[in-house]
Amino acid sequence: MKLILFNKPFDVMCQFSAHPTRPTLADYLSIPGIYPAGRLDADSEGLILLTDDGKLQHTISHPDHKQPKTYLVQVEGKPDAAALERLRQPMDLGDFITQPSVVKHIQEPQWLWPRNPPIRHREEIPTSWLCMILSEGKNRQVRRMTAAAGLPTLRLVRSSIGNFSLETHPLLPGEWQEVSM
Structure with missing residues (x-):
């Protein structure tokens, strides 16, 4: 059984099949028989787990x-405190209601x-960093949540999934590492 940690770069499609205008996982990984356990949008970056084990893939992504x-x-x-609290509570995004989440205002890592x-970069508009921990990951959920709280997302990096983290497994964008379970 293989488990691969991959730091997906910005603008890369989270698929192995060819895309007409963007790079895909196949441009970075040539390991046969592995599949992503979950996805990240092209405009998001960070940790993706890939495996050749269907049961593990289901456990990670479901x-x-x-x-x-x-x-x-x-x-x-x-x-402000109200915006942070709004992000922590279940939020109605129209097509679903989010689960509660952990949200902290942080310094840039x-x-x-x-x-x-x-x-x-806009000189007159400041930016801030948040750390958000979610137990779900629906399509564009983080971006939709921050927009609903009046804080549009400029950059989104998934830093960890379960016990696997880019902080403890430092990988630059496009790099990967096989780990043991």
Whole structure:
């Protein structure tokens, strides 16, 4: 059984099949028979777990198993106590209601790599960093949550899934490492 930790770069599609305009996982990983356990949008970056074991893939990615996922989120603006509390509570996003989450205002992590290309910079609008821990991961959920709280997402990095973390397994964008279970 193989378990691969991969730091997905910005603008890479989380699939092995070819894409007409963007790079895919196949441009970085040539290990036969592995599949991603979950996804990240092309405009998000960070940790992806890949495996050749279907049962493990299901355990990692299925919401019934509630693997906590940690996201480092650079947002536009400065969060106040009300915005942070709104993000922590179940939030109605129209097509679903989120589970409660852990949300903290943090300093930019020192170990984080610069994004390529850089985020937009506006002198008159400050940015802040949040650490968000979710037990689910629906399509564009973090971006939708921060937008609903008045803090649009500028950069989104998944830093950990369960016990696996880019902080303890430092990988630069595009790098991967096989780990044992």
